[in-house]
Amino acid sequence: MTPTVPGSALLRRQIGLAVPLALAVLLVGLALAAPLLARYGPTTGTLQARLLDPGSPGHPLGTDGQGRDLLSRLIWGARPSLIGGFAPVAIAAVLGSALGITAGLGGRATEQALLRSLDVLYAFPGILLALAVAAMLSNGLGAVVLSLSVVLTPAVARVVFTEVRRIRSAEYLEAARVSGAGRVAVAVRQVVPVVAPVVLVYCSSLVGLSVVYAAGLSFLGLGVSPPTAEWGAMLDELRPALLTHPEVAAVPALTILAVSVVFNSLGEALRKGMHR
Template sequence: MTTQAPALAPAAVSRPRTARRARRLPAPALVSAVVLAAVAALTLLAPLISPYGPLEGDLAARLQPIGSPGHLLGTDGQGRDVLTRLLHGARPSLLAGLLPVVFAAAVGIVLGLVAALGHPRVHTLVMRSLDVLYAFPAVLLAIAIAAALGSGISNAIIALAVILVPPVARVTESEAMRIKSADFMAAAQVSGAGRVSIALRQVLPNVAPGVVVYATALVGLSIVYAAGLSYLGLGVSPPTAEWGVMVSEMQQYLFTAPSLLLVPAVAILVVSVAFNVLGDGLRDFFNVRTDAS
């Protein structure tokens, strides 16, 4: 599966993109925002509200089904409370989803602006270099980088950041190239503004909405990738609570206690879908059009 960057274009290029008529997020996006806010709150409050310790187990109470007394979501193969591990596992799962996108956005925006506003040879060099990364499927490349660096959440974040830089850079470059022909860009150049000033004061504010929309959707994908790396033993290592680790540990009980396997899997699904729906809502809010390629 290769991460593809859709061509994003503003519905109408104008200097003051902040001067818009009042808009509201679509209802599905608002619901997603509420879900994500609730997940974030539960993650922060996990040490206070979780009924047990994330590593606290009772072999006499192992594999308790969902709804068991004292264990709302049951227990795993070592008698650890699944709800507790789900709450504590949200933090590394969300960090492994958010941080790679933040790092990739920071690097991708710079590369995209340099490619779009620099010399044509610079544009060719930057974009062709990014194409080298596109030659490899994103998942396989992330696995290869994580395997080379070793297991651990830090290395997983680095691996995911590397594979997410090219699509963010392409979105930025595509937006900036469209904006280059706008009247306010010509006026800025005539006024004697330097390239750095034009990039920061004219281009970046117009590029930002499209990048934010795309990056929001990438968070959901990054969470799935991070869980996959942990599942393969290349991300967070057991016994640390993390959703991918929980899926890996529960798979051996697929036929004896299948409902327990669904708990972390559903958590990954809900959060990743929520980020995608929120990204769609932000696309409508910022009036950014996605062109099918």
């Protein structure tokens, strides 16, 4: 093997991480700078300019059925769409980690009680569970975040519990217990630093899924409602134009797909970097 191979492999890994990371940062930046970057307001439009094709003067991605600029609405829609991706994952990371660590360090009864309770939620397909929870709540971004948090928390808890079970007999944990440290101290000082990278990598791959689920809830009328600019709601509003103007109707769908791929690629790159 030539000495240039390890360097080439390292360069590929660095590029594989840098590209999706840069795109993810760009997406967040676009959302934060929406008032500065969007040429039009998210609800500004005229019926005279309805359903213009992409590339029309002043409207690079065309307009929707109410004459609103699609590019501007996509930029504004990044805010609720990315909140629907990040917020449930962040909540699931905290709650799932707490539950997984508690199950891993607790006694047999605590472990079984928590795991069996989580299994009840984990048994349902994610999107069906999200629909059931969202249907019991008032429409809005809060319903999206809460319902997706319920869906994602059991998965994170399972990952954390598996990692804690792997290390709970380690010598440094036994030494901490012998020294008189309580379970909370052991969890915070010894376990959290070990499981944090695993949670970060796993949760980074969940953001793309959460974005898709959040868009799906809004598409079905259970999430963010029109006229608020949100990618799933935009896709729902453009359904009537799917046959007559498919290139316009496909814009929010392709955006959701692209964002999901970016965060899935980021999660995969982080996973490979952690296990190299």
